[in-house]
Amino acid sequence: MYVAVKGGKRAIDNAHRLLAEERRGNKDVPELTLDQIREQMTGAVDRVMTEGSVYDRNLAALAIKQARGDLVEAVFLLRAFRTTLPRFAASQPIDTGKMTVRRRISATYKDLPGGQLLGPTFDYTHRLLDFSLAEETGDHLPPADTAPADVGRAMPRVLDQLDREGLIESEVPTDNIEPGDLTRDPLSFPVDRSVRLQNLARGDEGFLLALAYSTQRGYGRNHPFAGEIRMGEVAVEIVPEELGFPIEIGEITVTECEMVNQFSGSAEAPPQFTRGYGLVFGQQDRKAMSMALVDRALRARELHEEIEAPAQDEEFVMYHSDAVEAQGFVQHLKLPHYVDFQSELELIRRLRSSFQGQAPAPAAAE
Amino acid sequence: MLTDAQDLKPGFPDPVPDAQWAFRGILHAMSYPGRITQAGLALTPPRSLDQAAAAIGLSLFDFDTPLWFDRPAVLAEATNFFQFHCGSPSVATPGEARFAIVSDAAQLITLEVFDRGTDEAPDRSATLIIQVPEITEQAEGVTLSGPGIKEPLSLCIDGLSTDFWRQRRALQSLFPRGIDIVFTAGSRFIGLPRTTLVET
Amino acid sequence: MDTISQSPDNFHAASGSYNFAYLDEQTKRMIRRALLKAITIPGYQVPFGGREMPLSYGWGTGGIQVTASVIGPEDILKVIDQGADDTTNAVSIRSFFAKTTGVETTTETAEATLIQTRHRIPETPLREDQVIVYQVPIPEPLRWLEPRETETRKMHGLAEYGGMHVRLYEDITRYGKIATSYDYPVIVNGRYLMRPSPIPKFDNPKMDQNPALQLFGAGREKRIYAVPPYTSVKSLDFEDHPFEIQTWDQDCAICGSTDSFLDEVITDDAGGRMFVCSDTDYCGQRMAAHDASDETETNQ
Numbered sequence: 001m002y003v004a005v006k007g008g009k010r011a012i013d014n015a016h017r018l019l020a021e022e023r024r025g026n027k028d029v030p031e032l033t034l035d036q037i038r039e040q041m042t043g044a045v046d047r048v049m050t051e052g053s054v055y056d057r058n059l060a061a062l063a064i065k066q067a068r069g070d071l072v073e074a075v076f077l078l079r080a081f082r083t084t085l086p087r088f089a090a091s092q093p094i095d096t097g098k099m100t101v102r103r104r105i106s107a108t109y110k111d112l113p114g115g116q117l118l119g120p121t122f123d124y125t126h127r128l129l130d131f132s133l134a135e136e137t138g139d140h141l142p143p144a145d146t147a148p149a150d151v152g153r154a155m156p157r158v159l160d161q162l163d164r165e166g167l168i169e170s171e172v173p174t175d176n177i178e179p180g181d182l183t184r185d186p187l188s189f190p191v192d193r194s195v196r197l198q199n200l201a202r203g204d205e206g207f208l209l210a211l212a213y214s215t216q217r218g219y220g221r222n223h224p225f226a227g228e229i230r231m232g233e234v235a236v237e238i239v240p241e242e243l244g245f246p247i248e249i250g251e252i253t254v255t256e257c258e259m260v261n262q263f264s265g266s267a268e269a270p271p272q273f274t275r276g277y278g279l280v281f282g283q284q285d286r287k288a289m290s291m292a293l294v295d296r297a298l299r300a301r302e303l304h305e306e307i308e309a310p311a312q313d314e315e316f317v318m319y320h321s322d323a324v325e326a327q328g329f330v331q332h333l334k335l336p337h338y339v340d341f342q343s344e345l346e347l348i349r350r351l352r353s354s355f356q357g358q359a360p361a362p363a364a365a366e
Numbered sequence: 367m368l369t370d371a372q373d374l375k376p377g378f379p380d381p382v383p384d385a386q387w388a389f390r391g392i393l394h395a396m397s398y399p400g401r402i403t404q405a406g407l408a409l410t411p412p413r414s415l416d417q418a419a420a421a422i423g424l425s426l427f428d429f430d431t432p433l434w435f436d437r438p439a440v441l442a443e444a445t446n447f448f449q450f451h452c453g454s455p456s457v458a459t460p461g462e463a464r465f466a467i468v469s470d471a472a473q474l475i476t477l478e479v480f481d482r483g484t485d486e487a488p489d490r491s492a493t494l495i496i497q498v499p500e501i502t503e504q505a506e507g508v509t510l511s512g513p514g515i516k517e518p519l520s521l522c523i524d525g526l527s528t529d530f531w532r533q534r535r536a537l538q539s540l541f542p543r544g545i546d547i548v549f550t551a552g553s554r555f556i557g558l559p560r561t562t563l564v565e566t
Numbered sequence: 567m568d569t570i571s572q573s574p575d576n577f578h579a580a581s582g583s584y585n586f587a588y589l590d591e592q593t594k595r596m597i598r599r600a601l602l603k604a605i606t607i608p609g610y611q612v613p614f615g616g617r618e619m620p621l622s623y624g625w626g627t628g629g630i631q632v633t634a635s636v637i638g639p640e641d642i643l644k645v646i647d648q649g650a651d652d653t654t655n656a657v658s659i660r661s662f663f664a665k666t667t668g669v670e671t672t673t674e675t676a677e678a679t680l681i682q683t684r685h686r687i688p689e690t691p692l693r694e695d696q697v698i699v700y701q702v703p704i705p706e707p708l709r710w711l712e713p714r715e716t717e718t719r720k721m722h723g724l725a726e727y728g729g730m731h732v733r734l735y736e737d738i739t740r741y742g743k744i745a746t747s748y749d750y751p752v753i754v755n756g757r758y759l760m761r762p763s764p765i766p767k768f769d770n771p772k773m774d775q776n777p778a779l780q781l782f783g784a785g786r787e788k789r790i791y792a793v794p795p796y797t798s799v800k801s802l803d804f805e806d807h808p809f810e811i812q813t814w815d816q817d818c819a820i821c822g823s824t825d826s827f828l829d830e831v832i833t834d835d836a837g838g839r840m841f842v843c844s845d846t847d848y849c850g851q852r853m854a855a856h857d858a859s860d861e862t863e864t865n866q
Binding site: 183 | 590620623652703
């Protein structure tokens, strides 16, 4: 006698236990602490905070630990936590011009006020495995020399220089436009730039990297220059209703990328440089640059450029950029589909039997 | 504006379950148009506000729902009530309102002033809460049919202007655009979504 | 530096005190307003500010958000996936609500006041005092014809559904019949083209004039729609090719039902198979009734 499969609950409970064991690994090895992840896995922490839309290094570290280092899963954990948080206030726009800069480079000028400041970067490392790290001797490294004058020096933004000359489009003032928030309102097209930038900031780094790369290979070419990339600490301010003036509530680390793009002009606009913008939490040059390139590509409609490449197609990019949405829907194919499959099975048997002009297959008939 | 804390009537005694209960009432009323539903919560709303209107408002209003009141003077207390408990802004132009509270339907300006949404976004339209003296099931009244109504039913709704039903019928041809109405009488209320066809 | 959000200490406090049905009240109000508009415009997809849920997108987050906004302490909840109460995702969603609401759960269709479903409508007819919530992966019926939301929105605005008829008719030209067996498009209240979610077309007739309220939630796509009770739901067809549902030559191998949707189960590696009810409650009820009558007979 056939008995339908039961015991879903027990299977799930056991799967959770197995997952916990797998996460812990060999118990002879000391357990990871959140402090270790927060301090020594900063690349992962920064990515999880950015795509998770929460600036909290401790929570990101917890999510990474819980997710066994699976960063998309960690982003998901952080997002699901974020949904439940009450909203106290909206911050004032951060002023990256007042950033305490730890890294600042421009590819468009050899030297500029404030200078080039390399900061902590992989850029000129030789990608040779450093076996000395396997010895855990990092504590004995000599401190790095930084020119004391570099830090805290005023660093005007490169693009403001071009703006003064009128060579680059002026940023449209958005002081009176309430920025959108796609964690509260669903996407609806066409979107304004604030929503686009939010979508890209939360977007999967791999997806944005590939799209940005595609624009460099001719799929929506927009002739970019890395006008400026800066990383450092900026103050976050809010204006409490009862005070009516801004107060500083903390400081966050961000990476900002401003791309300068060639633009040949159109019927409405003279030839000038245009902008692409990227901003992410922590230090993530790659993500910030990808974001800036895709932001610029997505301005095709606004700049009356022909929309011909995937990176220029806002519905395509914005509906598919979110790793949390994408992973869920791709992986939902693991869920049972046997009712749908049964329907297809029945259909294909009938179509085949009428194709072959034979008697109906044993399964079913309409 | 808030006059005196003592004037302010309390909201839901137990907000989470009360809001859910009130919502199920309005969900039922909109699903089965014309069926008289009881707002089964004992509230002490401002005098100008029906029990049912208060319960519906407390469960659905917040800072995302601009409100319009047909008689600002009469409904001043109600305005404060929803501003305090829900944080809802009140607007002077009916076309900007998500919800409108109407306390004197006989004097109601035309239904045309409310937002009926667009063909592409018909959900962005107003919902009217019209307080009337009495709603009774009786054959002489208007006859309702449409989604949610198994057999056509007849109702008498007091206190409406003579022109009201003509205006409401004129909206029917605009579907999917339209406005949705809840009539309240004390703690009793009915839903009249835009899909309901009315015969007088 | 970590001053923007709550610290882990607060997190531990918060994790023990989620709101009733998990969602915060502000989110519930937003969803409740969307649900009401969905009922007043049957079959129209209302955009809503879908939230991230602690379950994965594509795994029922839309249905969960709708259920969470509707459910109250008095409700009795049933959750099914593919018609069965004991499939892993149904178990997972049921335990999510049991944990966050404490409501009573059931596997019996007749006992439930609220039913969340994926891919089936129960065989037992629904009643007026019941609400059914469908999990929807892709809400847009025109999506395979037109991938752009901006375009499909216009098509719905103009009720421009000719393309869908053409697509179905192409099937007839090619195969002699419509080759869509699940998620079969319907017209609601004579106006909106709607996806019934991936239920088999076998279930489509159950949607028509149903006494229960039918709600649909698509979490990832952030859309909510509804079919009010006693509303016309018509499966698309042609005069010369009327809509038909699947039938089986076999009866259910367990309960002997001749009129329920059957799943095919492979029993060995030599092509052996059997057919059993996909609705496990329906099958179980029939068996229980059968056993009871057997017992009565024995006792006599």
